Amino acid sequence: MIIIVASLLMALAGWPVASVEAVGAGFTVTPQLPANQVGGNKGYFDLLVKPGTRQALTITVANQSAQPKTVKVAITSAFTQDNGQVGYSPSSKRDPSAVVQLVDLASAPVTFELKANEGRKVTFFVQLPDTPLKGQLLGSFYVTDETAPAADDQAGMSITNRFAMVVAIQMQTTEKRVAPHLNLLGVKPGNQNDQAAVLATLQNDQPRLFGGMAIKASVTRDGDSKPLLTQDADKLAMAPNSSFNYALFTKTPLVAGKYWLTLTATAGAYTWRFHRAFTIDAKAAAQVNKGARLAVVRPFPWWWVLIGGLLLIALGLLGLLFWRRKKDEGTK
Known part of the structure; x- marks a missing residue:
């Protein structure tokens, strides 16, 4: 299990942090902020850069343990995870709207x-494009302890903890922010966290990090007025030029047919509304249901209740007859 410790989420959380550390990690990561840092020490790199320049980025990695450590340092590009939070771990996920990424x-x-x-x-270099950046370039230093970890046996389960430290990097050639913009790329059935769901793929096609997003969504079968599925969420965030699958989970098997997705997303002054028809065919429904944990819906056992009731009545009648016979024998 990899435990990730982040120094920020920039606009989403603005705690000033001198270094990144965690209990049990045994090492710290401290950013060495350059002169073109914006807004002082925020615990991460927030830089105003010039097109065509070579930007140096330096961090100090300190081993605080009594044992040697093997450490790996990489620069990553930010992306949006399917839980609606910004991710900074190494990933091959890349949105087609991204003109350039930090990595x-x-x-x-x-x-x-x-x-x-x-x-x-440790110093890394970032070669900025000759043309000005439109909006934000976002990523991180991702530092992992590559030393072979010891397994921790808890309650009969072997748990291996590995730590990764994240220090975010944000670069702009102008302090002016572009507005975020959401697209609904598609709607389909799928599995997320081993659960069957309808997945709405939302895309932020602008180079702008934003948070505080709330979503209200429902799925209605064509011809019905009552929603079959509803899913609300808040405190979501999206990385620049990224997409994620917003899941509307179901506890019962998906059924083939035509449906409508209604979704409203809000973030600050921005609101996006979508109403989209989609179809689930029998093959897709079967595949999703097979790979998911679904609530087992069993019919109420009315036959057993009826049989049990009849047995109780019969036993009651037999008891009454036995009592009457004993009473009659006693009066003779």
Whole structure:
């Protein structure tokens, strides 16, 4: 299990952090903020950069344990996870709306060993495009302890904890922010977290990080007025030029047919509304239902209740006859 510790979520959480650390991790990561940092020490890189320049980014990785550690440092591009939060781990997920991503411009990952209680500065370089950036370039330093971890046996289960530290990197060539924009790319049945769901793929096609998003969504079978599925969420966030699958979960098997998705997303002053028809065919429904944990719906056992009731009545009658016979014998 990898435990990720982040220094920020920038506009989503603005805690000033001098270094990133976690109990049990045994190492810290501290950003060395350059002169073009915007807004002082936020615990992450928030840089105003110039087109065509080579930006140096330096962090200090310190081993706080009494044992040597093997550490890997990489620069990653931000993306939106299917839980509606910004992710900074290494990922091949790339939205077609992204003209350029941070990982395209940065130095390659490096791996090195730290002695016990040793600290080391690590510098990466980002080569900015010659043309000004439209909006934000967002990613992170992603630092992992590659030392072979010891397994922790808890309640008969072997749990292996590995730690990753994240220090975000945000770059802009102008402090002006572009407005976010949502598209509904598609609606389909699918599985998420081993649950059957209708998945609405939402895309932010602009280079703008934003949070505080709330979604209200429902799925209605064609011809019905009452929604079959509803799913509401808040405090969601999206990375620049990214997409994710918003899931409307079902506890009962999906059935083939035509449906309508109604979805409203709001974030600050921005509102997006979608109303989209989609079809679930029998093959897709069977495939999704097979791979999901569904609530087992069993009919109420009326026959057993009836039989049990008749048995109770019969036993009652037999008892009454037995009592009457005993009473008659006693009066003779």
